[in-house]
Amino acid sequence: MTLSPCEPVPVAAGLPSRALADSAELDWAGVRVREMSDPHVADFALPPVESLTVVVVTAGSYVVESGTGKGRRHALVAPGTSSVNAPNREVRARWRSSSRVPFRSVHLSLATSVVEQTREALGRPSRSVDPDYLRRDDAFVEAAVTELGRAARLGLPALHAQTVAQSVASHLLLGTAAENDRLGGGLPAPVLGVVVDLMHERLADPLTLDELAAAAHLSRHHFLRRFAASTRTTPMRYLTSLRLQRAQELLQNDDLTVQAVAARCGYPNPAHFTSAFRREHGLTPSAYRELRR
Missing domain, CATH: 1.10.10.60 (Homeodomain-like)
Known part of the structure; x- marks a missing residue:
């Protein structure tokens, strides 16, 4: 799969987190990775962007609430858990924790073209549902996104980053049969x-x-x-x-x-x-x- 070397990767502005590492200057076409330091208290809304975002928690744990009204979801996230935000969807989230453990996470943003090219290569319909969930324990996603965080810190070549990122896209698209875990029956x-x-x-x-x-x-x-x-x-x-x-x-x-x-x-x-x-x-x-x- 060949990506345009100039393709930008849109990411949402307004995150309350601080970037510890960012691949923005590494020319990873269609792929952007950021290691983040997250606050213990947050309440924010992010505008829709044309990228699929995968977040893996690497340190700390807290209850996160996402969405509003009947679409509101909540989950307890901890090291190793992941969430996925589909392209072109507003993100509203908040959390509060009394923990003294530092909060860290790795954010992988995939341009829509990367997702669509992967979908086409897999033979999936172009209008099929994008992955989108608040919390999941997925060892493959955890390992791959953590590796991309390391690659961003070390400035590793685009070939390595794009190969790992596209494997994440493929894994998520193939797993959409278990789409949108709603945590039915959970605690408010x-x-x-x-x-x-x-x-x-x-x-x-x-x-x-x-x-x-x-x-x-x-x-x-x-x-x-x-x-x-x-x-x-x-x-x-x-x-x-x-x-x-x-x-x-x-x-x-x-x-x-x-x-x-x-x-x-x-x-x-x-x-x-x-x-x-x-x-x-x-x-x-x-x-x-x-x-x-």
Whole structure:
């Protein structure tokens, strides 16, 4: 597939985020990638642009609400989750989090011509539905967009960037049978926000499923079902993920012992903390600290 070397990639102005890296000067025809630092509180509207945008969260977690009225959607996003905004659609979103973990994301913008050329090569109808969803766990999209963020930082050649970006377009277009996950039956965004804020506040303390259900004003059974519908995981697994994200942050402080980090993350038993950290991150807390040095 050949792209015009002069083709601009439109991106929406007005994002509340700060660009840490941007491929705009790299002459990646039809492809633009930005690594972003995202604020903990945001409420914004973006005008329609003629590009398909894929966003992968790389650090931090928060409840995001998108759209208005009956078209409003909400989801809990976290590292590895992705969202897709179809071309020529206004974007309205807001979120608020009490987390102290920095928020980071990578934005891939594909010019409409790239999407259409990919669609044609795949033999898809020209008027078929564009991918558009608020949250999905897609390991391929996560890996590919993260690689494009690295390529933008290092200034890698256009051939590499365009090949990876077009594979993302192909993957998304082939997956449109599972279009627009609506998170049916999930928790309303304000309730989900209350639950997640409670998790952040109690990272160091015991927190039970019954307490979380009470914060949502639901029975244990209904809370479990609706939390899973919104997040694709269980409340306690999500709480564990938050605790271990916090542990990563604290381990960068050499003044804290591993035992002190464990206690601040809700693990009074350091051995249990080490086991959980290894399962989540693939290495022990001590090894992670040494690697960060």
